[in-house]
Amino acid sequence: MDTAGESEHGEDKRGTGAIPASVEAAWGLRPRPHKGPKRGLTLEGIVAAAVAVADAEGLEAASMGRVAKELGVSTMALYRYVATKDELVTLMVDGAFGPPPPLPEGxxxxxxxxxxxxxxxxxxxxxxxxxxxxxxxxxxxxxxxxxxxxxxxxxxxxxxxxxxxxxxxxxxxxxxxxxxxxxxxxxxxxxxADFERLMGEYSHFLLRVSDTGRLPHLRTAVEGGAFDEPDVQxxxxxxxxxxxxxxxxxxxxxxxxxxxxxxxx
Amino acid sequence: MDTAGESEHGEDKRGTGAIPASVEAAWGLRPRPHKGPKRGLTLEGIVAAAVAVADAEGLEAASMGRVAKELGVSTMALYRYVATKDELVTLMVDGAFGPPPPLPEGxxxxxxxxxxxxxxxxxxxxxxxxxxxxxxxxxxxxxxxxxxxxxxxxxxxxxxxxxxxxxxxxxxxxxxxxxxxxxxxxxxxxxxADFERLMGEYSHFLLRVSDTGRLPHLRTAVEGGAFDEPDVQxxxxxxxxxxxxxxxxxxxxxxxxxxxxxxxx
DNA sequence: GCAGTAGTGCGTAAGGCATACGCAGAAAAC
DNA sequence: GTTTTCTGCGTATGCCTTACGCACTACTGC
Structure with missing residues (x-):
């Protein structure tokens, strides 16, 4: 994980500098290799599938195996596109956000x-x-x-x-x-959803832990309504x-x- | 994971409200139970051991098994003090920071x-x-x-x-x-340590990805020295x-x- | 055309992880 | 002394990431 150096397997861990190769690929900076069989997947497709899983069932559901299954390929196939799970997560975050919406006129x-x-x-x-x-x-x-x-x-x-x-x-x-x-x-x-209830429980908890003279200023804040003013929307x-x-x-x-x-x- | 309800095993997942039982224990709010054998460990001891491992080898090294080994107990023994790994991490963060240093005079x-x-x-x-x-x-x-x-x-x-x-x-x-x-x-x-080198690589990368007219304002910023002014210490x-x-x-x-x-x- | 070869997807397996569950024994309560 | 409650722990399950090697594909240079 710490050693750089080109390994036979997976993509090169580093492109130029500290930028992962998969990120460079996302920018289109990686020239298409010309030999070998055609690639069956695209990085965008992988990321999109992973985002879909995460949207539906949370990030922890988006394991390599699960994403691969979603795409109908084997788990290890993904490692031809991404050197590590972390790289995929980085790209997932970017993919989830998508391009920023244009600013309104003026x-x-x-x-x-x-x-x-x-x-x-x-x-x-x-x-x-x-x-x-x-x-x-x-x-x-x-x-x-x-x-x-x-x-x-x-x-x-x-x-x-x-x-x-x-x-x-x-x-x-x-x-x-x-x-x-x-x-x-x-x-x-x-x-x-349960915002008000949770906030109430939280301020109750704060009162409980500040009752023996500990955290006097926090207690003042809670009693002063810091957690139930209309400001706290x-x-x-x-x-x-x-x-x-x-x-x-x-x-x-x-x-x-x-x-x-x-x-x- | 989602269901509350009191299980026989582990601590109660929830104390009062949404505060985990182990956190309440850290506050000393949990009355000592009186039956049963004496506890062989303390929550503080577990947290301290976990923090020591994390300090020395990073958070990922501080697995339940590893922390238990450090304390000379079995992995599952820790689950009598902490309902979940996440709770331990929460307490580790708190333990690592320690009490805030007192404000200087005036x-x-x-x-x-x-x-x-x-x-x-x-x-x-x-x-x-x-x-x-x-x-x-x-x-x-x-x-x-x-x-x-x-x-x-x-x-x-x-x-x-x-x-x-x-x-x-x-x-x-x-x-x-x-x-x-x-x-x-x-x-x-x-x-x-390698701050200057990494910053140089980063700004070089930014120039590379903004060279075809994409990200014009970012390019202006880089060329304007946003990443190598003396301000960037x-x-x-x-x-x-x-x-x-x-x-x-x-x-x-x-x-x-x-x-x-x-x-x- | 025909090698050579780089790049492909994938099967297998290793080693790690959190944690569910049940049990034997300890200590306090009655 | 019996009962109850809580202890630490052994076992086992089902995840996870990823190292490695194999068989095959399609392009390059001749």
Missing amino acids: VGDDWRAGLRHWYQAIGTAMFAHPWAVAHIPSGGPPVTPNQLAALDQALYVLRDTPLTEFEKVATALLVSNQVRAEVTIALAMGGS APQKPSDYDEFAFGLERVLDGIQALIDARRPD | VGDDWRAGLRHWYQAIGTAMFAHPWAVAHIPSGGPPVTPNQLAALDQALYVLRDTPLTEFEKVATALLVSNQVRAEVTIALAMGGS APQKPSDYDEFAFGLERVLDGIQALIDARRPD
């Missing part, structure tokens, strides 16, 4: 509205594929086509701001981290995923402050 | 400095136990002792701000998400983990803006 001219839209689009996609949320940051910086397309979109939204290119990228990462965190906790809370279904979440607005304000400082006139 | 009076310190303390702990980073948000809202102790500390820091209790909690979550995201990507980049070792990261300052600015709006005088 929204690209106001960076704040544009980022709100961007945030909501990502959040919606995440809600549609909950299994993909927990695995997004595993592999480090974004390398897959749709993820980078989304990043490109954010950079477009920020094009007229006085931020440096580094700051633009960092801003996009900041916002996307924010979506991810918010969706993660929302999904853990049951996706709005159940995260909504994909179609109307709350785009004015607390965290997002704070982040946007923070970026606003930087922009104002950079452009005082 | 820093508790300035919320901004206090949150910076808080951020740095969490980041330092994460760097010391990289395996724990990927699993923090898995189980939903924080329920374990040390995690909630850290939350309590953040609420202490924010005690004199005009924020509502809900907003204080949300702020703490916001900052902790930020640490987590930043540390995750830093660790993926090799923990500052190698994340430092635990002792001096960069506490003035871009994301953190944006978040703090955003909170500042809210505070200013709330307290205009």
Whole structure:
């Protein structure tokens, strides 16, 4: 697993640098080999089948054997397209998100509205594929086509701001981290179904563990209604995923402050 | 896995509400049972052994069998203390972080400095136990002792701000998400060792995939030096983990803006 | 046409994993 | 002293990923 070096079996583990070969294939960077028999499968097909299984039955159901069965091939056949299960998961996440939806007319001219839209689009996609949320940051910086397309979109939204290119990228990462965190906790809370009950149980638990003088400030917060104010809304279904979440607005304000400082006139 | 109900085997899966029994045990909320033979192990001991294995050889090495062997007991003995592997992992993460270090003198009076310190303390702990980073948000809202102790500390820091209790909690979550995201990507980049080389390879890759007119704004960013400006520093070792990261300052600015709006005088 | 050969799918099997279940024995309760 | 309850553990099941080698295919260079 740690050794590089070209093995006879499977694809080369590494393409150029640290990018897995299967990811390069997803970009179309791998030239079609010309010898040998025709390939019976496509990487896209494999990924699509795996995503379908994960959508229907969760990520843990999408084992190599199961995906292969879905495609009518043997388990090991998949390893001609993907060096490791992790690579498949990376591609599955990318495939599940798909290309970012185009920005609505005019929204690209106001960076704040544009980022709100961007945030909501990502959040919606995440809600549609909950299994993909927990695995997004595993592999480090974004390398897959749709993820980078989304990043490109954010950079477009920020094009007229006085931020440096580094700051633009960092801003996009900041916002996307924010979506991810918010969706993660929302999904853990049951996706709005038993939200109120779970929240009630949670705050009850917090009262219980803070009752002997431990965690006095947490207790104050619970008693102050931090977990049952109307502010604590159940995260909504994909179609109307709350785009004015607390965290997002704070982040946007923070970026606003930087922009104002950079452009005082 | 989905059915609740009390089974004869293992601990009850659920204590009160959705809190696992082992987590309640970690809080000392479980009364000692009085019948039966004395227990040969302690939950703390199991968690400590598991953390030691994970620290030395990574999370995947810390299997139930391995941890049991480390303690000189059989694999199944552990299931008298923990209902499931996931519960153990939850407790491992909490155990790895340990109690939050006390705030230095005076820093508790300035919320901004206090949150910076808080951020740095969490980041330092994460760097010391990289395996724990990927699993923090898995189980939903924080329920374990040390995690909630850290939350309590953040609420202490924010005690004199005009924020509502809900907003204080949300702020703490916001900052902790930020640490987590930043540390995750830093660790993926090799923990500052090959940072420069990997960053170079990454930006080279980005140039390659954006060369046919795809991702024009990303290409602009790369060419604009978004990935090799001096701003892009190698994340430092635990002792001096960069506490003035871009994301953190944006978040703090955003909170500042809210505070200013709330307290205009 | 006809080798040579690189690349194909796949069968087998190894080694790991979490964990269901039942049992023998220990210690407290009555 | 009997009963009850909880202990640790042996056994076994059914997963999982993936190493390896084999038989075959279809293209290349002659």
